[in-house]
Amino acid sequence: MESINIRVGGEAGQGIATVAKIISELVIQKGYSIFSSKEYMSQIKSGHNFHNIRISNQQVSADVNKINILVAINKESIIKHHQQVNEKGIVLYDSSINIDDIIPKQNVNYIPINVKEIENEIKGKNLNNIIYIGSIIKLFNIPLSELIEILENKFKNKPEIKSALIKAAELSYNNFNVLTEIKLPEIKEEKQLIKLFNGNEIIAKAAIDSGLTFHCQYPMTPVTGILHSLSREATKNDNLTVIQPEDEIAAINFALGASFAGARSMTASSGGGFALMTESISLAGMAEIPLVIIEGQRPGPATGSPTKTEQGDLNFVLNAGHGDFPRIIIAPGCIKEAYLETKRAFHLAEKYQLPVIILIDKHLAESIKSIKFSEKDYNFLKEELSIKRGIINETEIKQNQLNKNNLFKRYKFNSDSYLRSIPGNENGIFTCTGDDHDETGCITENPKCRLEGIERREKKLKQILEELDKPKLIGPENADLTVVSWGSNKGAILEAVENINNKTDSEQNKKINVLMVKNMFPFKIEEITKILNSSNKLVLIENNQSSQLNQLIKKETCIDIKDKILRFDGKTFTVDNVYDELIKRIN
Amino acid sequence: MVELQSFNKNEKPSWCPGCGNFAISLATKKSISELNIKPKDSVLVSGVGCFAKLPYWIKSYGFVGLHGRSLPVAQGTKLANKKLTVIAYGGDGDGYGEGGNHFIHACRRNVNITYLVHNNSVFGLTTGQYSPTSKQGKVSKSSPLGAKESPLNPIALAISSGAKFVARGYAGDINHLTGLIKKAIQFEGFAFIDILQYCPSFGHDIKYYNERVYRLEDNFHDSSNKILALQKAFEIEENKNDRLAIGVFYKSQ
Ligand SMILES: Cc1ncc(C[n+]2csc(CCOP(=O)(O)OP(=O)(O)O)c2C)c(N)n1
Ligand SMILES: [Mg+2]
Numbered sequence: 090m091e092s093i094n095i096r097v098g099g100e101a102g103q104g105i106a107t108v109a110k111i112i113s114e115l116v117i118q119k120g121y122s123i124f125s126s127k128e129y130m131s132q133i134k135s136g137h138n139f140h141n142i143r144i145s146n147q148q149v150s151a152d153v154n155k156i157n158i159l160v161a162i163n164k165e166s167i168i169k170h171h172q173q174v175n176e177k178g179i180v181l182y183d184s185s186i187n188i189d190d191i192i193p194k195q196n197v198n199y200i201p202i203n204v205k206e207i208e209n210e211i212k213g214k215n216l217n218n219i220i221y222i223g224s225i226i227k228l229f230n231i232p233l234s235e236l237i238e239i240l241e242n243k244f245k246n247k248p249e250i251k252s253a254l255i256k257a258a259e260l261s262y263n264n265f266n267v268l269t270e271i272k273l274p275e276i277k278e279e280k281q282l283i284k285l286f287n288g289n290e291i292i293a294k295a296a297i298d299s300g301l302t303f304h305c306q307y308p309m310t311p312v313t314g315i316l317h318s319l320s321r322e323a324t325k326n327d328n329l330t331v332i333q334p335e336d337e338i339a340a341i342n343f344a345l346g347a348s349f350a351g352a353r354s355m356t357a358s359s360g361g362g363f364a365l366m367t368e369s370i371s372l373a374g375m376a377e378i379p380l381v382i383i384e385g386q387r388p389g390p391a392t393g394s395p396t397k398t399e400q401g402d403l404n405f406v407l408n409a410g411h412g413d414f415p416r417i418i419i420a421p422g423c424i425k426e427a428y429l430e431t432k433r434a435f436h437l438a439e440k441y442q443l444p445v446i447i448l449i450d451k452h453l454a455e456s457i458k459s460i461k462f463s464e465k466d467y468n469f470l471k472e473e474l475s476i477k478r479g480i481i482n483e484t485e486i487k488q489n490q491l492n493k494n495n496l497f498k499r500y501k502f503n504s505d506s507y508l509r510s511i512p513g514n515e516n517g518i519f520t521c522t523g524d525d526h527d528e529t530g531c532i533t534e535n536p537k538c539r540l541e542g543i544e545r546r547e548k549k550l551k552q553i554l555e556e557l558d559k560p561k562l563i564g565p566e567n568a569d570l571t572v573v574s575w576g577s578n579k580g581a582i583l584e585a586v587e588n589i590n591n592k593t594d595s596e597q598n599k600k601i602n603v604l605m606v607k608n609m610f611p612f613k614i615e616e617i618t619k620i621l622n623s624s625n626k627l628v629l630i631e632n633n634q635s636s637q638l639n640q641l642i643k644k645e646t647c648i649d650i651k652d653k654i655l656r657f658d659g660k661t662f663t664v665d666n667v668y669d670e671l672i673k674r675i676n
Numbered sequence: 677m678v679e680l681q682s683f684n685k686n687e688k689p690s691w692c693p694g695c696g697n698f699a700i701s702l703a704t705k706k707s708i709s710e711l712n713i714k715p716k717d718s719v720l721v722s723g724v725g726c727f728a729k730l731p732y733w734i735k736s737y738g739f740v741g742l743h744g745r746s747l748p749v750a751q752g753t754k755l756a757n758k759k760l761t762v763i764a765y766g767g768d769g770d771g772y773g774e775g776g777n778h779f780i781h782a783c784r785r786n787v788n789i790t791y792l793v794h795n796n797s798v799f800g801l802t803t804g805q806y807s808p809t810s811k812q813g814k815v816s817k818s819s820p821l822g823a824k825e826s827p828l829n830p831i832a833l834a835i836s837s838g839a840k841f842v843a844r845g846y847a848g849d850i851n852h853l854t855g856l857i858k859k860a861i862q863f864e865g866f867a868f869i870d871i872l873q874y875c876p877s878f879g880h881d882i883k884y885y886n887e888r889v890y891r892l893e894d895n896f897h898d899s900s901n902k903i904l905a906l907q908k909a910f911e912i913e914e915n916k917n918d919r920l921a922i923g924v925f926y927k928s929q
Contacts (some may be wrong), residue, residue, distance in 0.1 A: 193747055303752065332751075335778065338745065339777075342742070342748035343748045346739065350719070350753075350754075354754035356825060376739075493686065494685055496685075511717070512753070520731055520732055520738035522739070523742060532740070
C-alpha cells in the first residue's frame with residue numbers, strides 16, 4: 090500500500106494534536122484515507138508524546154515503522170525518532186534546537202524552521218503548530234487556500250486567533266523552500282464524504298444512533314473520550330442524560346436504575362474501574378437488566394501504564410462477576426466494527442436483557458481513522474433498535490401473565506421470549522431483584538424457583554449463539570498459514586498479510602489467511618473448531634503476555650495454538666512487525 | 677383517592693416479630709397513599725439487609741439491588757423517568773458503611789428522590805455485628821471487647837454534604853414518621869430521613885428509644901437555619917442524657 094507517514098513529536102501541551110488534526114482534515118477533504126495513532130505519557134505538561142498520521146489513497150487501518158516526515162517540536166523528538174525516518178525523508182525541526190551533537194541519518198534532510206522569526210514578525214505566540222502545517226502542505230504541493238479555508242471555518246468565532254493563524258500559515262508557506270517534494274499517492278477513487286472518528290467517538294455515535302438515553306461514566310483512560318463525546322451531545326439532545334458519578338460502582342448502578350426505568354443505558358471504563366463494577370454485572374445478570382458496558386483495555390495490573398495499549402483483560406471480562414449468569418462479550422477489530430457491534434450490543438442487551446460488554450483497547454479507542462459510511466451501515470439494526478425493546482405496554486399484558494395478586498410475571502419460567510414492563514405501567518408491577526425470586530421478582534428460597542430461574546437465564550445463551558454472525562476466514566480459503574487474532578490487531582495483520590499474499594516474487598507463492606475472533610462469549614465453538622482443524626498451520630497474534638485468546642480457544646475447542654506472536658510492551662503491532670514475523674514462518 | 681390497601685401484597689414479611697421494619701413499611705404505604713400516588717408510579721429501591729426486603733412486601737415497583745447501592749440505582753431511575761416517585765432505602769450498615777460514598781454525593785447532587793435509612797445501629801441480617809452508628813464500646817460478636825470506632829453522625833454528615841432536607845424519624849411513632857416521609861416526598865430535591873429503628877433481636881428495644889426520643893417541633897427548632905441544625909445534630913454526642921430529637925433538622929427554603 091502506498092502511504093505517507095508523518096510523525097509529530099513534542100512535549101505534552103505543545104499542541105502536537107492540533108498538527109495531526111488539521112493535516113488529517115486537509116487530506117481527507119481531498120479524498121485521502123488516514124489512520125492516526127498517538128503515544129503519550131500519563132502527565133499533562135512535558136513528557137514525550139507523539140502522533141502518527143498515515144495518509145494513503147486506500148483505506149488505512151494500522152501503523153507502520155517508517156516515517157516520511159518527522160516534525161520535531163523539541164530536541165528529544167529528533168533523538169527518539171530520526172533513525173526511523175526513511176531515505177529521502179525529512180525532519181522538520183525548530184531552528185532554535187541545536188543539533189550539532191546529533192549524528193544525522195544518511196539521506197535524510199534536516200530542515201530547520203524558524204518559528205521564532207515568524208512569531209516575532211506577526212507579534213504572536215504559540216504558533217508553532219500552524220507554522221509546521223504551512224511547511225508540510227507546501228511539501229505536499231497542496232494550495233495554501235485549502236488550509237486557509239479550514240482555519241476560516243474552525244476559528245469562525247475567534248477572529249483574532251484566526252487572523253494570527255492565517256498570517257503565520259502564509260508566512261511559513263511562502264518562506265518554506267522545497268528542495269525535495271514529497272508526493273502524496275495519487276487519488277484513485279472519487280472524492281467521497283469521509284469523516285474522522287476515533288474508537289471512542291464512533292462508539293458514542295453508535296450509542297446515539299441506537300437510541301441511547303442514559304450514560305453514566307467515571308473518567309478513566311482510554312475511554313474518557315466516550316464521556317466527553319456524550320457530554321457534549323447531551324447539551325443539544327434533550328433525550329440524553331449524562332452523569333459523571335462518584336465512582337464506577339455508582340456508574341453501573343445509575344445505569345442499571347435507568348435501564349430498569351426504560352432508558353437505553355450504557356457505562357464505560359477500563360480494567361480498574363470495570364473491576365469495581367463486577368458485583369453489579371452479576372446483578373444485571375440475575376435481575377435481567379439490559380446494559381451495555383464498554384471496557385477499554387490498557388496495560389495492567391493495577392494502574393499499569395495508563396496511556397499505553399494492551400489486550401490483557403479478556404480473561405477478566407470473561408469471568409467478571411460471581412455466580413453463573415449469561416453475558417455477551419464482543420471484541421470489535423476496527424472503527425467500523427466498533428460502530429456496528431455497539432449497535433448490536435444495544436439490540437442484544439434489550440432483546441435478551443443482560444449485560445453486553447464491548448471489549449476494546451487503547452489502540453482502538455484513541456486512534457483516528459477516516460471512514461466512509463454507507464446507508465447500510467447507518468441502517469444496521471435500525472428497525473430492531475427502534476421497536477424490539479422487550480418492553481410490554483399495559484394494554485398488551487394478558488391475564489395469564491399476572492399472578493393471583495395481579496403482579497406481572499416479569500421473570501416468567503419456561504419462556505422463550507423476554508418481556509419486561511417498566512415503572513409507570515399499570516399492570517406491570519414487579520420487583521426487579523438480585524435475590525433468588527419467583528416469577529414476579531418476589532424473594533424466595535424455594536429451590537424449584539432457583540432452578541427455573543437459572544434455566545430461564547442460561548437458555549438465553551443458546552438463542553444468542555444462533556443470532557451471532559459466523560466467524561469467517563479473511564483471505565484465500567486455502568492457505569499455508571492461518572493467523573488467529575482478535576481486536577485492534579486486525580488493521581496491522583490484514584495489511585501485512587495482504588502485502589505478503591500480493592508479493593509476486595515470493596518463491597513458492599505461499600498464502601496466508603486470517604481468523605479474527607470477535608464473539609468472545611458466547612463462543613462459536615463448532616465453527617471455530619472447524620476452521621482451526623482445517624488449517625495447515627496456525628499462528629496466534631495477541632497484544633498480551635499470557636495469550637488469553639489462546640486460553641479461551643483451548644478451553645472451548647481443546648486446540649492449543651503453540652506458535653505465538655505476543656507483544657506486551659504497551660505498544661501495538663505495526664504492519665512491519667507482523668510482516669516480519671509472518672514472512673519468517675512461510676519461508 | 678388511592679387506598680392504603682392497594683399497596684398490600686399476599687406475601688407475609690419474614691421480619692422478626694416486633695421488628696421496627698413493620699412500622700417503617702406501614703408508614704411508607706400510608707405516606708404514598710395519602711399523597712395519592714399510585715402503586716404503578718412509585719418505585720421503592722433498596723440494597724441488602726433486613727430492611728432491604730421492604731419492597732417485596734409493598735405492592736409497587738421495586739428494585740432490590742446490592743448491599744449499599746440503592747442510592748445510585750434510585751437516582752438513575754428517577755433521572756430516566758422524572759414522573760416516578762422514587763424512594764431509596766438504606767440500612768445503617770448498608771447506607772452508612774458499604775454505600776457511604778454514594779450518600780455524600782447524593783446529598784450534593786440533589787436529585788429529587790427520598791432516602792430513608794433504617795438505623796437500628798446494628799447489622800441485623802448478618803446476626804448482630806456492631807455498625808457505623810453503634811456506640812463506642814458496643815459489645816457484639818465482632819467487637820467482643822467493645823467497638824473502638826466512634827459512631828457516625830448521619831444528620832451532621834448529610835447537612836455538611838449539602839443535603840437540603842435532613843430529618844430524623846422514629847419507627848415507634850408511625851404518625852410522626854408518616855408526616856416526615858410525606859414532607860420528604862413532597863420536597864423538590866434529595867430528602868433524607870435517618871429513622872431510629874428498634875431491633876428486638878440484636879439492637880435496642882422499643883423501650884430504650886421511647887425513653888429518649890422527643891419531637892423537635894415541640895422545642896421551637898428553626899429548621900431553616902443550617903448552623904442551628906448542625907448544633908442540634910451534634911446534641912446526640914454532647915448530651916449526657918442521651919436524648920434523641922426527631923423531626924426536620926434542616927430544610928433549605
Ligand atoms: C457486598 C456485600 N458485603 C456484605 C454482605 C453481607 N451483608 C448482608 S446484610 C449486611 C449488613 C446489614 O446491616 P444493615 O445495613 O444495618 O441492615 P439491617 O440488616 O440491620 O437492616 C451485610 C454485611 C453483602 N450482602 N454484600
Ligand atoms: Mg442495621
